[in-house]
Amino acid sequence: MDFKLTEEQELIKKNMREFCEKYVDPIAAEIDENSRHPAEVFQKLAEGDWMGIPIPAQYGGSGADYLTHICAVEELARSCASTGFTVSIHVGIASMLILLFGNEEQKKTFLVPLAKGEKLGAFVLTEPGAGTDVMAATTTAVLDGDHYVINGTKTFTSNGPTGDTYLVFAWTDKAAGRKGMSAFIVPRGTPGMTAGNHFAKMGLRSSQTSEMLFKDCRVPKANLLGKEGNGLAMAMTGFDHGRTGIAAQAVGIIQAALEESVRYAKERVQFGQPIARHQAIAWMIADMATDLNAARFLTYHAAWLKDQGQPFSKEASMAKLFASEKAMHHTIKAVQIQGGYGYCKGAKVERLMRDAKITEIYEGTSEAQRMVISGNVLR
Amino acid sequence: MPHIVVCFKWVIDETYLRRAPGGGLDFSSVDYKLSDYDRNAIEEAVRIRTALGGTVTGITVGPPEAAKGVKDALSRGMDAGVFIADPAFVDLDPSQTVSLIAQAVRNHVGPFDLIICGEGSGDLYAQQVGPRLAEALGIDCVAFATQISLEGGTLTAQRRLEGVIEVVTAPLPALVTVLPEINTPRIPGVKDTLMAGKKPVRTLAKGDLGATGGPRLQTLAVRAAAMERACEKFGVEEAEVIRFVDALKKRGVLA
Numbered sequence: 001m002d003f004k005l006t007e008e009q010e011l012i013k014k015n016m017r018e019f020c021e022k023y024v025d026p027i028a029a030e031i032d033e034n035s036r037h038p039a040e041v042f043q044k045l046a047e048g049d050w051m052g053i054p055i056p057a058q059y060g061g062s063g064a065d066y067l068t069h070i071c072a073v074e075e076l077a078r079s080c081a082s083t084g085f086t087v088s089i090h091v092g093i094a095s096m097l098i099l100l101f102g103n104e105e106q107k108k109t110f111l112v113p114l115a116k117g118e119k120l121g122a123f124v125l126t127e128p129g130a131g132t133d134v135m136a137a138t139t140t141a142v143l144d145g146d147h148y149v150i151n152g153t154k155t156f157t158s159n160g161p162t163g164d165t166y167l168v169f170a171w172t173d174k175a176a177g178r179k180g181m182s183a184f185i186v187p188r189g190t191p192g193m194t195a196g197n198h199f200a201k202m203g204l205r206s207s208q209t210s211e212m213l214f215k216d217c218r219v220p221k222a223n224l225l226g227k228e229g230n231g232l233a234m235a236m237t238g239f240d241h242g243r244t245g246i247a248a249q250a251v252g253i254i255q256a257a258l259e260e261s262v263r264y265a266k267e268r269v270q271f272g273q274p275i276a277r278h279q280a281i282a283w284m285i286a287d288m289a290t291d292l293n294a295a296r297f298l299t300y301h302a303a304w305l306k307d308q309g310q311p312f313s314k315e316a317s318m319a320k321l322f323a324s325e326k327a328m329h330h331t332i333k334a335v336q337i338q339g340g341y342g343y344c345k346g347a348k349v350e351r352l353m354r355d356a357k358i359t360e361i362y363e364g365t366s367e368a369q370r371m372v373i374s375g376n377v378l379r
Numbered sequence: 380m381p382h383i384v385v386c387f388k389w390v391i392d393e394t395y396l397r398r399a400p401g402g403g404l405d406f407s408s409v410d411y412k413l414s415d416y417d418r419n420a421i422e423e424a425v426r427i428r429t430a431l432g433g434t435v436t437g438i439t440v441g442p443p444e445a446a447k448g449v450k451d452a453l454s455r456g457m458d459a460g461v462f463i464a465d466p467a468f469v470d471l472d473p474s475q476t477v478s479l480i481a482q483a484v485r486n487h488v489g490p491f492d493l494i495i496c497g498e499g500s501g502d503l504y505a506q507q508v509g510p511r512l513a514e515a516l517g518i519d520c521v522a523f524a525t526q527i528s529l530e531g532g533t534l535t536a537q538r539r540l541e542g543v544i545e546v547v548t549a550p551l552p553a554l555v556t557v558l559p560e561i562n563t564p565r566i567p568g569v570k571d572t573l574m575a576g577k578k579p580v581r582t583l584a585k586g587d588l589g590a591t592g593g594p595r596l597q598t599l600a601v602r603a604a605a606m607e608r609a610c611e612k613f614g615v616e617e618a619e620v621i622r623f624v625d626a627l628k629k630r631g632v633l634a
């Protein structure tokens with residue numbers, strides 16, 4: 001057993017920390033306030049090869065392992081949960097699915113610019129009537145000559161307004177049930193695909209979320225990802241990777257909550273001593289530090305399994321479930337520790353608390369994770 | 380095309396230092412980093428190589444664990460490394476460090492045009508290694524440079540001194556120590572770090588080099604500096620100003 005990151009992983013994680021201190025921390029509050037996508041930060045991320053860490057060099061990536069990518073997401077989220085998430089879904093789902101299931105031509109055309117960070121990826125599955133219940137989707141893709149024609153309405157698409165390369169899931173054979181959905185690579189600007197309403201959100205505000213509308217959107221047959229009917233299975237594989245990323249996002253949030261709490265509890269004096277000396281506060285911090293370790297180990301373990309080529313669905317769900325619920329719990333405590341000041345704009349913990357909530361919802365709610373885990377355990 | 384040698388040191392990251400009960404320092408949870416000033420030294424060497432071509436060789440002395448520091452340094456753009464490693468090479472005196480580096484440069488590095496050091500190390504900050512190394516190698520030393528250039532076998536450097544900027548030239552080979560404002564060190568990208576492990580590193584053991592001589596410094600104790608904070612308010616009237624000056628005297632701020 002070995003609980004150590006490699007020298008490379010450690011150095012890369014530290015470099016990401018330095019990157020965040022220089023480029024992300026100074027703008028994190030502002031992009032939250034203004035719901036702004038920080039294109040300038042993504043430009044810098046691309047320059048430092050941060051947008052395709054686990055993608056092999058031949059496809060424009062860095063050729064490192066998945067755990068290294070997870071470490072980068074954690075550090076980014078520690079400064080800005082939205083930025084961490086955008087990288088996570090871009091790499092962990094959009095790019096990984098093309099890497100795992102795309103043909104050589106698709107990898108050259110679509111994966112290379114994604115991995116280089118020249119293009120931003122999006123994952124388009126959820127519909128107004130189909131959230132946890134993916135099978136309730138109604139979007140269809142009908143073959144017409146050399147094209148599939150996609151019709152339907154998708155919602156809650158992250159990077160919807162800002163993306164370049166969309167992985168769109170639609171029924172090619174509804175009657176075939178779980179084997180009837182397919183996935184398509186749809187580049188921005190394809191006629192018939194538009195971003196609909198943008199969502200104004202409680203947290204994760206600098207990540208851009210919108211509806212995606214498909215009206216007779218003609219997608220070349222060559223853009224079918226993997227095999228027809230394999231869409232749902234691919235989406236689930238995407239979730240294994242993506243959920244590990246959300247777990248890392250939550251770990252970054254807990255880390256930030258802990259740092260903010262320790263700093264404040266040592267500085268704030270009430271009843272003649274720093275509040276850290278009041279046991280009620282000290283114990284909150286003890287619990288935070290303990291859960292942080294546990295969440296981080298679950299997360300790294302899931303990524304490590306992935307890197308070993310072993311199944312990691314259950315572990316990814318466990319990491320995501322545990323880390324996200326602890327992130328919510330401890331960011332509430334972090335606000336509590338800072339009292340009225342923590343409740344006001346300008347306190348980092350206020351943003352952390354709003355950002356933490358989404359980690360319990362997207363890429364499968366906590367309830368959905370419990371379904372996956374119990375399904376695995378009770379099998 | 381110049382061959383530039385950069386000296387760097389893997390030091391304790393001071394953000395992890397804690398004060399131990401009893402006034403000492405607690406090193407139990409420290410982590411290490413590339414000395415901040417050396418990042419500027421490396422950056423400057425790489426900047427010159429990018430402009431003029433040539434190669435950059437990094438050199439460090441330390442315990443075997445400093446191998447991570449070698450990787451870190453190489454990820455910042457240098458071409459090759461020389462790692463003088465031995466478990467005994469912790470807390471060396473500047474004189475001992477210089478003796479090791481000088482021998483390695485003479486016998487294992489080959490001809491060079493310029494040596495760049497940071498102005499001092501992030502831990503001891505004795506500012507000794509640069510000037511002493513120049514002395515040991517018998518080359519000119521220009522300390523505290525804020526800008527340097529190489530042309531036709533000559534180093535031209537701006538030095539920031541108290542109140543003035545001095546511009547000096549020196550024939551190559553020469554040694555220069557640089558101040559942080561000389562450049563902004565890069566943050567290595569992911570590929571830079573991954574590639575660092577593939578660059579050539581020559582590891583020299585104690586036995587590959589001659590004796591260094593004993594330490595000339597004796598460390599008696601290391602104590603955490605205590606920072607006292609106090610808040611006292613004064614008015615602007617004459618009597619208050621006198622009271623203010625007295626208070627400063629009492630605290631030893633004014634003599």
Ligand SMILES: Cc1cc2nc3c(=O)[nH]c(=O)nc-3n(C[C@H](O)[C@H](O)[C@H](O)COP(=O)(O)OP(=O)(O)OC[C@H]3O[C@@H](n4cnc5c(N)ncnc54)[C@H](O)[C@@H]3O)c2cc1C
Nearest residue numbers: 123124125126131132133156157158361362363364365367
């Ligand atoms: C900011 C944001 C970004 C998102 N990004 C993307 C994206 O990029 N791509 C994408 O495709 N989707 C995205 N989503 C969608 C997200 O994955 C869904 O919101 C999520 O899957 C839940 O679906 P829902 O919102 O429809 O909730 P519902 O499925 O309606 O769930 C409502 C509640 O019922 C519970 N519930 C549902 N079914 C069961 C059950 N069988 N047993 C017990 N409890 C149940 C849920 O856990 C939840 O608590 C995003 C959402 C948000 C808010």
